[in-house]
Amino acid sequence: MAVGVQGEAGVGLGFGEVAGRVGKIRTAVESVIEGKSEAVRLALIVMLAEGHLLIEDVPGVGKTMLAKTLARAVDGTVRRVQFTPDLLPSDITGVSVYHQERREFEFVPGPVFANLLVGDEINRASPKTQSALLECMEERQVTVDGTTYPLERPFMVIATQNPVEMEGTYPLPEAQRDRFTARISMGYPSPSAELDMLDTHSRTSPLDSLAPAATVTEVRGLIETVRGVHTAPAVKQYAVDMVNATRNHPELRLGASPRATLQLVRAARARAALEEREYVLPDDLQALAVPVLAHRLLTTAEAQVERRRPEQIVSELVARLPVRG
Structure with missing residues (x-):
């Protein structure tokens, strides 16, 4: 077994240990989210890559349940925000409140000050x-009234959204x-899976009895180990070629950014x-190209007409791009 880097808990984590510990989290999540093994796996990959996850689908298929279950499986601080048209930015980041007696402003943190x-x-x-x-998503900090407040790590945003074709969406x-x-x-x-759901979810929610499968400290150690995974120069060049191909494609009017290249490698x-x-x-x-790159791209009008x-x-692009590494 390969030896990993030193984790925050003071224990050197091997890559076999990473798979084992993440496997416990995955088992806990799949005890609630049935029949969606690949979605759960991708969510855990994003967490280990210190990224953020966007879950898009029609209402009622378990988007919010997956987010809440992953949050419950990791024993960190969790906040949930229901986004509505009248929600204000300060409802997320926090606000400075003036105290008349003390004659000074005090910052009241918003829900963004959480691990998840x-x-x-x-x-x-x-x-x-x-x-x-x-x-907060890019710099892990929040600036309110000229003062910057750091966010606790790990910090992850799991957002759900309905398809943009539905009414009332931006x-x-x-x-x-x-x-x-x-x-x-x-x-x-x-x-x-839907039949099994009728048995497990019809009386009580299995989320109510879900116990955490990992602590925040353990997750930090896992993230540190993942940072030590070797990426050969040829593999890095392959990632750059893959992203650059989206910028020169005739059916795309907006290709992937350098940030996409970085996050693709982290997820890999x-x-x-x-x-x-x-x-x-x-x-x-190759396995991560679609979930990591596709949502960043904008197709041309001609491609939209052809429903591409x-x-x-x-x-x-992945199928025809020469493989490096």
Whole structure:
């Protein structure tokens, strides 16, 4: 077994230990979220990559339940915000309140000051409110009235959104979408999984009895180990080639950003660690290309008329791009 880096808990974590400890979290989450193994796996990869997750799908398929279950499985501070059209930026970041007796302002932290922020139906709030998350998602800090407050690590935003075609939704700004490491869809459950759900969820919610499978300190140690996964120069070049191909594609009017390249490599390291490898393979980049890149891309008008989706374009790019590494 390869030896990992030194974790915050003072214990050197091997990559086999990463897979084992994350496996416990995964088992806990899947005890509530049935039949969605790949969605759960991607959510855990994003957590280990120190990223943020966007879950997009129609109402009622378990988007919020996945977010809440992952939050419960990790014994950290969790806050949930229901995004609505009248939500204000200060409702998320916090506000300075003036005390008449002391004649001074005191900062009252908002729900963003947590290890895990669950943003429910994020695209039902106005773009102004959505933009309140930009600084905290990228820089892990919040600035209110000229004062900057650091956020506790790990910090992760798990946001759900309804398809933009539905009424009462605001499309997320490009800058906001780019800060989400990956976007996943839940999809409808299989008939057998839906039948099992009737037995497990009809009387009580299994989320109520879910016990944490990891502490915040353990998660920090896992993240530190994932940072030590080796990425060969050829594999890094393959990631750059993959992202650069989106910028030159005739059906795309907006390609992926350099931030996308960085997050693709980070996610690939997390995937490699879950496979008990101390190095990244091109297969890791290929497997993560669609969830990490597709939501950042904008198609041309001609591609929209032909109903060409970014997911299709990314899959085709990956299939024909020469492999490095």
